[in-house]
Amino acid sequence: MVKRHNGFKRVKLVFSLLLLTAVLTITTAPINAELIRVNILTSKSRLQNTHAKTENLLQQGKALYDAGRLAEAVKVLKQANADFERSGNKANQVVTLSNLALTYQQMGQLRDAEATIARSLNLLAHLQISNLDIAAQTLDVQGKLQLAQGQTEAALETWRQSANIYKKNGNEALLIRNRVNSASAMQLLGLYYQAKTVLTEVEQRLTKQPDSLVKATGLRSLGNVLRVIGNLNQSRVILEESRKVASNIQASxxxxxxxxxxxxxxxxxYRNLLYIQNNEAAKKLVQQTLEYYKRAELIASPTTRIQAHLNKFRLLIDDKQISTALSLLPQIESELKNLSPSRNSIYAQINFAESLIKLQQNNTHISLLDIAKILSASVQQAQILGDKRAESYALGTLGGLYEKSNQLAEAQKLTQKALLIASSLQSGDITYQWLWQLGRLLNQQGDTRGAISYYQEAFKTLESLRRDLLFMNPEIQFSFRDMVEPVYRELVGLQLYNNKNYQPSFENLKQARYVIESLQLAELDNFFRQACLIPKVNIDQVVDKKDRSAAFIYPIVLKDRIEVILKLPGQDNLAHNQVEIAQSQVEDIIDKLRGDLQEPDYTSQVQENSGQIYNWLIRPFETQLTNNKIKTLVFVLDASLRNIPMAVLYNKQQDKYLIEKYAIALTPGLQLIDPQPLQKVQINALTAGVGEKRVINNQPFAPLKNVPQELKQVKSEIPQSKQLLNQEFTQKNLQTQLQQTSFSIVHLATHGKFSSDPEKTFILTWDGLLKVRDFEKLLRTTDGNSLTNIELLVLSACETALGDKRAALGLAGIAVKAGARSTLASLWSVEDSSTAFLMGEFYQQLNTGMSKAEALRQAQLAVLQKDKKPFHWAPYVLVGNWL
Structure with a gap:
């Protein structure tokens, strides 16, 4: 029984081993790792010479695997293989070896798994068997192993071969599972649309089937994969279909x-919505989630029931429903005691311990000693079962508990043991967590150099995992802020050591700049739920040759300060400034400024807060910018700074906005772009817009009366223009035009919204909402192998979602997905007559050969001269190539 104390008292932990620090919510893995079923692969005629004892061993091995008792399963399967080998039953030996390989893989023993599947495939190559499903499922296992080893393309090819066999045999159930696995692999490769096509095919196959257990299970698997890749709305729709089927056939x-x-x-x-803002919609989702778990508890198997209880327990704690959470303690403790020793039971105990640690932090006086006992038991159970991965999780978590109780030496020993095991398993998804934990521990002990070393190793591990991280830990995408982002920020904080008497070395500044850019890319990966952003160019190698009047500014928001790094053209060194201010205070000022910018008559308030930000980011470098004759500032913005236009930063001493002195551009990362001037050819444009009132999916969109005038303005400056207005502006027509003609400029005058949720980032067309993930498909050339060559994408009348602190991720996402060199967009929607005027001025200046950033500056100044209110001229930002 977990004890509660009347007052908080730090308890000296007395266990010499055991616990975990990863946030573990038990979820269904994206890749189905089910063992090959004996009753599918064998027949009585093939088993007639095989002893019943050996048959039972094979069945027993599967039962142990399903129960999570993997080390025992290995022993049994090895014995079954030896018996089949002695009896000459090679068909069942293939099955057994394949299952053994899959078990090794689940244990993290990839070398043993690889050797075992190779033996299985070698036997298979010399067999003449009538049941080709044996071959197909063996290939499926090989594909799973290849995926675990990072050989994603090879896994896809292997699964393609097995899919062909299933299609030939008409084995619909196994084909569906195969295709779901393939879609997951495609997602990891960034092949989002191919994955979507496969999943659509799976859905269509399932829909055509009569209600059955296979259909219900297939739809559930599809729904789980859709959740992992971030398509939450569709995941819920598919799972509801699965629920109806299971209810109809009474499959409780x-x-x-x-x-x-x-x-x-x-x-x-809920977590995704909470990531944006805490509102009524999030509260409704809490109640819906609790209701699903409650209903699952009533009818589920014991294993599923404890998963539902643990997930509900964690949610109640996160939602601050502490008394309700505490009421679940006796039931959860009782259920955990009744679980048979297995990997599932170990993870359940770790999950429970993690939740108890959160409860203890909410001043509920949970005993740290009792939490340690739970984790100690988990370690011992993992050691008995021979489950090294589970042992590493438990040890590392126990180290985290010692860290929280300030017993740093003991915490360090436990974490090092956890790291040693994780490294031996080549499990990068847990290795980086223990490296990070060791970095924190050393930093707390005053060993800054040692801490930086561990943080750098954790950072390198995360970078190497970019493609695989979501697959290995589906929960990572929803705990990015807690489990990934801090590694980057804390590393930068150590590299730019907070000490007035300390000046970071050039190497530290350079590394900090690289780390913060890598965080930008990781955030976009998390936004898309896929690792798809590969740096294109090292900016320092090319920019000095193309624009020696551009400087690059990196503001980095840390918990207790803002660090600003300045890169000047033609100089190897980096300038640096530090502002001591709490992150919460920074965000309050930014939020206030963002709100004031929405009000046309709040100019004085805008100047006050934007002047403060000017003092942080620009004032320390004024002399250097002037002496180096800088004309353009390119910002790599961090955190909430991305939601405000840098053009509005106000120099109170000179009574000037930043745009009055400099052209300005933004980029999600200078590694992503190769700056090139607009090609010296006659430019042409595709213009499209929706000016009339529309209602899409019950969502009303107000008319934009000046859209026809805006498109007319563009055509007056760019005679070679094709126009799609209102009914003509459909997604199909847009795609047709883009694939038939190579346009250098695409100008879309329509409603749109940028959000930190890709499902809520869209552009309005006449017939629907063009979502960010569909941009790449839309802009593919007719052969489908490359993106259309768009120099500039213009999105006018768009806006960032109010209250969403990271809404600008959606703008960066569209800029990346469109594949355009530059994207010009508005952060909020303004009177469309002002937009039409500004766009006319912009294209007029662009026609003179001016850079895009300078053309935008001149257009904004033209509006500013007519109306000084920032609301009208400030929202326009240029993302990407500024030349």
Whole structure:
């Protein structure tokens, strides 16, 4: 029984081993790792010469695997393989070796898994078997192993071969599982649309089937994959279909699994919404999630029931429903005691311990000693079962608990043991966590150099995992702020050591700049739920040759300060300034400024707060910028700074906005762009817009009366223009035009919204909402192998979502997905007559050969001269190539 104390008292932990620091919410893995079923692959005629004892061993091995008792499963499967080999039953030996390989993989023993599947495939090559499903499922196992080893393309090819066999045999159930696995691999490769096509195919196959357990299970698997790749709304729709099927056929056990999955999807929606802002919609999702878990508890198997209880327990704690959470303690403790020793039971105990640590932090006086006992038992159980991965998790978590109780030496020993195991398993997804934990521990002990070393190793591990991280830990995408982002920020904080008497070395400044850019890329990966952003160019190698009047500014927001790095053209050194101010205070000022910018008559308030930000970012470097004759400032913005236009920063001493002195551009990372001037050819444009009132999916969009005038202005400056207005501006027509003609400029005058949720980042067309993930497909050339060559994408009348602190991720996402060199957009929607005037001025200046950034500056100044209110001229930002 977990004890509660009347007052907080730091308890000396007395255990010499055992616990975990990863946030573990039990979820369904994206890749189905089910063992090959004996009853599918063998027949009585093939087993007639095989002893019943050996048959039972194979069945027993599967039962142990399903129960999470992997080391025991290995022993049994090895014995079954030896028996089949002695009896000459090579077909069942293939099955056994394949299952053994899959078990090794689940244990993290990839070398043993690789050697075992190779033996299975070698036997298979010399067999003449009538049941080709044996071959197909063996290939499926090989594909899973290849994926675990990072050989994603090879896994896809292997699964393609097995899919062909399933299609030939008409084995619909195994084909569906195969295609779901393939879609997951495509997602990891950044092949989002290919994955979407496969998943659509799976959905169509399932829909055509009559209600059955196979259909219910297939839809559940599809819904889980959609959740992992971030398509939460569709995941919920598919899971609801699965629920209906399971209800119709009265499959109560499967229905319990489906309800758990539905709870996990709505939980993900809740976390995603909370990531933006805490509002009524988030509260509704909490209640819906709790209801799904409650219903799952009533009918589910014991394993599923404890998962639902643990997930509900964590949610109640996160939602500050502490008394309700505490009421669940006796039931959860009782259920955990009744679980048989297995990997699932170990992870359940770790999950429970993590939640108890959160409860203890909420001053509920949970005993740290009792939490340590739970984790100690988890370690011992993992050691008995021979489950090294689970042992590493438990040890590392126990180290984290010692860290929280300020017993740093003990914490360090435990974490080092956890790291040693994780490294031996080549499990990067947990290795980086223990490296990070060791970095924190050394930093707390005053060993800054040692801390930086561990942080750098954690950072390198995260960078190497960019493609695989979401697959290995589906929860990472929803705990990015807690489990990934801090590694980057804390490393930068150490590299730019907060000490007035300390000046960071050039090497530290250079590394900090690289780390913060890498964080920008990681955030976009998390935004898309896929690793798709590969740096294109090292900016320092090219920019000095193309624009020696551009300087680059990196503001970095840390918990207790702002660090600003300045890169000047033609200079190897980096300038640096530090402002001591709490992150919460920074965000308050930015939020206030963002709100004031929405009000046309709040100019004085805008100047006050934007002047403060000017003092942080620009004033320390005024002399250097002037002496180096800088004309353009390119910002790599961090955190909430991305939601405000740098043009509005106000120099109170000179009574000037930043745009009055400099052209300005933004980029999500200078590694992503290769700055090139607009090609010296006659430019042409595709213009499209929706000016009339529209209602899409019950969402009303007000008319934009000046859209026809805006498109007319563009055509007057660019005679070679094709126009799609109102009914003509459909997604199909847009795609047709882009694929038929190579346009250098695409100008879209329509409603749009940028959000930190890709599902809520869209552009309005006449017939629907063009979402950010569809941009790449839309802009593909007719052969589908490359993106259309767009120099400039213009999105007018768009806006960032109010209250969403990271809404500008959506703008950066569109800029990346469009594949255009530059994207010009508005952060909020202004009177469309002002927009039409500004766009006319912009294209007029662009026609003179001026850079895009300078053309935008001149257009904004033209509006400013007519109306000094920032509301009208400030929202326009240029993302990407500024030349």
């Amino acid at each position: 056990t499967e229905l319990g699994e489906i309800l758990l999955s539905l709870g996990n999807t709505t939980l993900a929606q």
